[in-house]
Amino acid sequence: MTNYQKKIDKINLSGVKEVNFNLEAVVYFDTAAAIFINSLREDFFQKNIKTNILTTNQDIVETLDLVLKTKQRTEPFAKEVEETYLEYIGKTFYNYYNGFLAFILFLGKVFSAILSYFVSIKNIRYKEIFFEMNESAIKALGIIALTSFLIGLVIAYQSAYQLKIYGANIFIVDMLGISIFRELAPLMTAIVIAGRSGSAFTAQIGAMKITEELDAMKTMGFEPYLFLVLPRIIALMITMPLLIFVADIMGLLGGIIISYIDLGISASLFIERLNEVVDAKHFFIGLIKGPFFAFLIASIGVYRGLMVKNDTQSIGFNTTKSVVESIFAVIVCDALFSIIFTNLGL
Amino acid sequence: MMKALIKVRDVRTVFGTKVVHDGLNLTVNKGEIYGLVGPSGCGKTTVLREMVMLQEISGGKIEVLDHDLSTISSSAAQKLRSEWGVLFQAGALFSSLNIKENISLPLKEYTDLSQKMIDEIVKFKISIVGLKSSDALLYPSEISGGMKKKSALARALAMDPKLLFLDEPTSGLDPISAREFDALILKLRDLLDLSIVMVSHDLQSIYATLDRVAIIDEKKIIYEGDLKNIKNSTNKFIQTFFRSNFEQ
Numbered sequence: 210m211t212n213y214q215k216k217i218d219k220i221n222l223s224g225v226k227e228v229n230f231n232l233e234a235v236v237y238f239d240t241a242a243a244i245f246i247n248s249l250r251e252d253f254f255q256k257n258i259k260t261n262i263l264t265t266n267q268d269i270v271e272t273l274d275l276v277l278k279t280k281q282r283t284e285p286f287a288k289e290v291e292e293t294y295l296e297y298i299g300k301t302f303y304n305y306y307n308g309f310l311a312f313i314l315f316l317g318k319v320f321s322a323i324l325s326y327f328v329s330i331k332n333i334r335y336k337e338i339f340f341e342m343n344e345s346a347i348k349a350l351g352i353i354a355l356t357s358f359l360i361g362l363v364i365a366y367q368s369a370y371q372l373k374i375y376g377a378n379i380f381i382v383d384m385l386g387i388s389i390f391r392e393l394a395p396l397m398t399a400i401v402i403a404g405r406s407g408s409a410f411t412a413q414i415g416a417m418k419i420t421e422e423l424d425a426m427k428t429m430g431f432e433p434y435l436f437l438v439l440p441r442i443i444a445l446m447i448t449m450p451l452l453i454f455v456a457d458i459m460g461l462l463g464g465i466i467i468s469y470i471d472l473g474i475s476a477s478l479f480i481e482r483l484n485e486v487v488d489a490k491h492f493f494i495g496l497i498k499g500p501f502f503a504f505l506i507a508s509i510g511v512y513r514g515l516m517v518k519n520d521t522q523s524i525g526f527n528t529t530k531s532v533v534e535s536i537f538a539v540i541v542c543d544a545l546f547s548i549i550f551t552n553l554g555l
Numbered sequence: 556m557m558k559a560l561i562k563v564r565d566v567r568t569v570f571g572t573k574v575v576h577d578g579l580n581l582t583v584n585k586g587e588i589y590g591l592v593g594p595s596g597c598g599k600t601t602v603l604r605e606m607v608m609l610q611e612i613s614g615g616k617i618e619v620l621d622h623d624l625s626t627i628s629s630s631a632a633q634k635l636r637s638e639w640g641v642l643f644q645a646g647a648l649f650s651s652l653n654i655k656e657n658i659s660l661p662l663k664e665y666t667d668l669s670q671k672m673i674d675e676i677v678k679f680k681i682s683i684v685g686l687k688s689s690d691a692l693l694y695p696s697e698i699s700g701g702m703k704k705k706s707a708l709a710r711a712l713a714m715d716p717k718l719l720f721l722d723e724p725t726s727g728l729d730p731i732s733a734r735e736f737d738a739l740i741l742k743l744r745d746l747l748d749l750s751i752v753m754v755s756h757d758l759q760s761i762y763a764t765l766d767r768v769a770i771i772d773e774k775k776i777i778y779e780g781d782l783k784n785i786k787n788s789t790n791k792f793i794q795t796f797f798r799s800n801f802e803q
Binding site for chain 2 (some may be wrong): 416417419421422424425427428429430431527
C-alpha cells in the first residue's frame, strides 16, 4: 500500500480535473483497500479533483459505503496528555510514598495477625508452618551448604596467598573464623534464601491473587494473613539460624581444606586455634541476625505477592522487586547490626 | 411482604478519580434469583464484591442478612461469611488442593465433624452439582472449565449457605454446559431453599433463571424488577440488550 501511495504521490497532478478508479477487474476487495481508496478520494477532493468509482460489483460499492459512513461517525483519538518532567518526578515520589504506607499497613496487619495467636492457640497453623519450613528452608540446605563451602574456599585461598608473604600463616584461622561467623555465613544464607524462597513467596501469592484464590479465601472466612502470610514468615524465622549454622560449618570446612593444602595447617591445629582466638560471641551474633533477615525476606516477599495486580506482567515485576528489595533490606539491616554491635562493644 | 436479605442504599464507589456508582439502590428478597446486568465496566462485579466484603464502599450503606457491612464486628463478619457461598468467575479453586479437599476445607475448618461425615457431605455436594465421585481426587489443573465451575459451586455450597453469589456462572462454558448450569441453579434453589445473586451477560441464562433483575448503567440502577416489563423501558442499553425476541 505504501508503495502505491509513493507512486501516486510522484504523479504530477497539475491540470488534472477528474480521476477514475477503475475497479472492474478487482476480484477481492477488503476494508483496508476501501479505506485506502477513500483517503485518496479525500486527498483529490481537497485538490479540487473530481473522482469517480467505476465498478459494477455491488460488494465493492457496499464496502466503500460502509467505510465512508463509519469514517464520518468516528472521532479522532483522544490526545495523549504529555507529562512534564516535574509531574513525572512528583508522581514517582508520590507512588513511592504510597508504597511505603502500604508496606506499613501490611506490617500492621501482620502484627495484628500475630495478636490473634494470643487470642486462641488454635489460630496457629502448625501444618502450614511445617510445610513452609520444609519447602523454603530444608530444601535449600544443599545449595546453601555448597555456596558457603565455596565462599570459605575462595576467601581462604585469597588470604592464604597474602598471609604467606608475611609468614602469618596461622592468622588465617582468626580471619576466617570471625568473618564467616559474623558476616559471611548470615549474609550468604540471606541472599540465597531471598533469591530462592522470597521470590517463590511473591510468585505463589501473586498467582493466587490473579486466580482470585485469595478473594475466595476471604469470602470463606479464611484470613490470608493467618493462612498464608504468617506461616511463611514464622517458618523462615525459625529455620534461618539453622541454615546459618550449616553455612558456618561448611564455610569453615572450605577454610580448613585450603589451610591444609596451601599453608600446611592441619585440621586439628586449625580447630585448636579456632577455640583459642575466636570467641563464641561471634558465632552467636551471626545466628541472632538470622530471624531478623528472615523476617525482612519473608515479609517483603509476601508483601510483593499481595501487591500483584490483575495481570500476569505484574508477577514478574513484583518478583524482581521482591528479590532486589529483600537483598537490599538485608544489607541495610546488616549495616545497622554492625553499628549496634560495635557500640555495644561486642 | 417478602423478607429482604440484602439492602443496598445510596452506595457510592470511587476508584481513584473514577466514580463507578453514585446513589445505587437495590434490594434482594428471600428465595429469589436476582440478576445484576449492565454494560461492561458498569460495576456489576464491583457491587457483588462490595456485598461480600471484598471491596469497601466510599459512601452509603449495605446490609446483608441484617448486618450493616460498614460497622460489622470482625467476629460477626466471620459468622456472616459462613452463611454465604461465593462462586468466582474462574472458579478460584485452591490450586494446591484437589476437588475433594477444596470442598471439604470449610467443613474441616469450621465444624468438628468426623472425617467420615465430611466425606459423606462432600460426596453429596459433588453429586448434587453433577460431578462424579471418581473425579474427586483430581486437581484443579487437571479438569475442564465446566468441571471447575461445578466444583467451585460445590465448595460454595459446602456450608449450606442461605445466600449464594455467582459471578458470571455461565461465562466460558459451551452452550450445552451453560444450559445445564442454569438448570442446576434452578434445581439447587428449590432443593436447598437458596437465595441467589448473580452477575450475568448471558441472555439465555438471564431469561431461564432470573426472578428479578437490576440493570446498572450510568452509575445507577436504571431498572429493577421482573423481566416481563423490561422491554417497555426506553433506556438505550436495555433496548439493545433485550431487543432479541427470544424468551423461554
